[in-house]
Amino acid sequence: MEKMTLAQQLGTLQQHRAGNWAVTGARSRPNLHSILRYPAMMVPTMQGDIIDLLVGHVxxxxxxxxxxxxxxxVLTESLIRGLDFTGCDINPLAVLVCEAKIAIDGGVNLEAAATSVLEAISSDASSSVDVNFPGLSKWFAIETSRELSRIRRSILDVEDQGARKVFWAVFAETIRLCSNSRTSTYKLHARKDDALVSWTKVQSIFRENLANTLEKAGHYRELIDGRDERPTACVHCADVRAVSFDSNEAKHTILVTSPPYGDNQTTIPYGQFSYLALCWIPAEDLPIEPGRLISNTHALDSASLGGSLKGATEKAEAMRGVSPSLDQLLDTPKGEPMVKELRKVASFMADFYNALSHIRHSLPGGAHWAFTTGNRRAAGRIIPFDQICREMACTLGGRPVTSLQRSLPTKRMPSKNNMGEMITTENTLVVEFT
Ligand SMILES: C[S@@+](CC[C@H](N)C(=O)[O-])C[C@H]1O[C@@H](n2cnc3c(N)ncnc32)[C@H](O)[C@@H]1O
Structure with a gap:
C-alpha cells in the first residue's frame, strides 16, 4: 500500500481526533498544563497530536x-515526549512559568520546600509591605499587601532556585485571584465592592493553589517516571524579532506555535494580565529585569508585536507584495489616509512578518511550521490572518501542506472590544521548508 502523504496524514488526524480537540476546561489541562491560567492557551491534545505526527514524519x-x-x-507536550525544546516569549511572567515547568521536569524536590514556605508564612508576624509600585493601593487592600508580603518573604527564603520558580508561579496565580481587579477580563479592571476578596482568604488561596500545583507536579512525574534522561529545554525571554537561537544545525525544526491575533491592546492584553504579578515577584527571580516593561500597565503590551503605531503607514507600504491578501486588506482609495484601526493591523502584520523572517533566517535548514491562528474583525472587516500567514510563509520559501480546523466555543476576547466578534474557529496551518 502506498504511504500516505503528510497532508493526507494530517487530514486523517483531524478526522479522528477533532472530537478530543473540542474538549476544553479543566479536563483538557492535566498535569503541568494548569499551573497558571494564562490567556489564549492552546489545546494540549491537539498540539501533542500534531507534534507526534510531525516527529513520525521527520x-x-x-x-x-x-x-x-x-x-x-507546547513546551509541556514536548517534554512529555522527551523532545528537545526551545521557546521564546517577550513576557517575563510567561517565561517564568515555563522555567517552573522545566524545573519540575528536571525533578526539583518541591515537598520539603513547600512545607518550609507554609511554616514560615504562619510564623511571620511582621506587618511590613515589601513592594511599592504605581497603583499598589488601588489594586490591593493594605491588609492583602501585608499577607502577600508574608508569602513573598517566605518564598524568598527558599534556597533551591527551581522550587522558587514554581512557588512564584503559584504566587502569581494567588495575586490574580486576590487583587481588586476582575478575573473575568484580562485587562486591569476594578471589581465591584461586593466582589472584593477579603484579605483573610489570601493565605488559604495560596495554600490551595500550592497543594494543587504539588498534586499536578506529582501527576507529571508519574507520567515521565523511569525516564531519567531528560531532554534539553531552554526558553528565551526576548522579543522574537531579535532573539538569537543557538541553532543546532543537525536538527530539523518543528515550530509549533500560536502567535498573537493582533496587537495586544485590541485583542488580548497579555501585558496587563501580567503586570501585577511582575510588580510583586522580585526582579532578580524573573528571567529578565522587567524594568521598562512594567514602567506602566501598558508598557509590555506596547513592546509586543503591533504595540506601536509609529511609522505604521510606511510599514504597510514596505509590506507590499509580501501577501496579496494583506495588500487587498490595506488598500485605501487614492489620497485617503488609512483609518487608525487599519494602521494598527498594518503595524502588527509588519512586525509579525519581521518575526517570521527572523525565525526563518535564524533557524535555517529543514523545518515544519504549525501555526495556530484565528481570524478576528477589525475596522469592520474580517482579518484573514490564516491566509496572510500562509502567504507570508510562501514568500519566505515555505510550501503550505494543509490546514487543520478546530471550533472554538470559549476563547475570550476583551468584552468591550469594538473589533467586535469572538473568534469561533482556530486554524492550524502546516508549512514545510526544505
Ligand atoms: C497566543 S499567546 C501564546 C499562548 C501559548 N501558546 C500558551 O498555550 O500558553 C501569544 C504570545 O506571544 C507573545 N508575544 C507577543 N509579542 C511578542 C514578541 N514580540 N516576541 C515574543 N513574544 C511575543 C505574548 O507575550 C504571548 O504570550
Missing part, C-alpha cells in the same frame, strides 16, 4: 520550537 533528530511560547503548552 524522525527523532528534531527540536521542537515555540517562538510565542506563552505559558508553555
Amino acid at each position: 524522525g527523532n533528530e528534531c527540536r521542537v520550537v515555540d517562538t510565542f511560547v506563552g505559558s508553555g503548552t
Whole structure:
C-alpha cells in the first residue's frame, strides 16, 4: 500500500481526533498544563497530536520550537515526549512559568520546600509591605499587601532556585485571584465592592493553589517516571524579532506555535494580565529585569508585536507584495489616509512578518511550521490572518501542506472590544521548508 502523504496524514488526524480537540476546561489541562491560567492557551491534545505526527514524519533528530511560547503548552507536550525544546516569549511572567515547568521536569524536590514556605508564612508576624509600585493601593487592600508580603518573604527564603520558580508561579496565580481587579477580563479592571476578596482568604488561596500545583507536579512525574534522561529545554525571554537561537544545525525544526491575533491592546492584553504579578515577584527571580516593561500597565503590551503605531503607514507600504491578501486588506482609495484601526493591523502584520523572517533566517535548514491562528474583525472587516500567514510563509520559501480546523466555543476576547466578534474557529496551518 502506498504511504500516505503528510497532508493526507494530517487530514486523517483531524478526522479522528477533532472530537478530543473540542474538549476544553479543566479536563483538557492535566498535569503541568494548569499551573497558571494564562490567556489564549492552546489545546494540549491537539498540539501533542500534531507534534507526534510531525516527529513520525521527520524522525527523532528534531527540536521542537515555540517562538510565542506563552505559558508553555507546547513546551509541556514536548517534554512529555522527551523532545528537545526551545521557546521564546517577550513576557517575563510567561517565561517564568515555563522555567517552573522545566524545573519540575528536571525533578526539583518541591515537598520539603513547600512545607518550609507554609511554616514560615504562619510564623511571620511582621506587618511590613515589601513592594511599592504605581497603583499598589488601588489594586490591593493594605491588609492583602501585608499577607502577600508574608508569602513573598517566605518564598524568598527558599534556597533551591527551581522550587522558587514554581512557588512564584503559584504566587502569581494567588495575586490574580486576590487583587481588586476582575478575573473575568484580562485587562486591569476594578471589581465591584461586593466582589472584593477579603484579605483573610489570601493565605488559604495560596495554600490551595500550592497543594494543587504539588498534586499536578506529582501527576507529571508519574507520567515521565523511569525516564531519567531528560531532554534539553531552554526558553528565551526576548522579543522574537531579535532573539538569537543557538541553532543546532543537525536538527530539523518543528515550530509549533500560536502567535498573537493582533496587537495586544485590541485583542488580548497579555501585558496587563501580567503586570501585577511582575510588580510583586522580585526582579532578580524573573528571567529578565522587567524594568521598562512594567514602567506602566501598558508598557509590555506596547513592546509586543503591533504595540506601536509609529511609522505604521510606511510599514504597510514596505509590506507590499509580501501577501496579496494583506495588500487587498490595506488598500485605501487614492489620497485617503488609512483609518487608525487599519494602521494598527498594518503595524502588527509588519512586525509579525519581521518575526517570521527572523525565525526563518535564524533557524535555517529543514523545518515544519504549525501555526495556530484565528481570524478576528477589525475596522469592520474580517482579518484573514490564516491566509496572510500562509502567504507570508510562501514568500519566505515555505510550501503550505494543509490546514487543520478546530471550533472554538470559549476563547475570550476583551468584552468591550469594538473589533467586535469572538473568534469561533482556530486554524492550524502546516508549512514545510526544505
Ligand atoms: C497566543 S499567546 C501564546 C499562548 C501559548 N501558546 C500558551 O498555550 O500558553 C501569544 C504570545 O506571544 C507573545 N508575544 C507577543 N509579542 C511578542 C514578541 N514580540 N516576541 C515574543 N513574544 C511575543 C505574548 O507575550 C504571548 O504570550
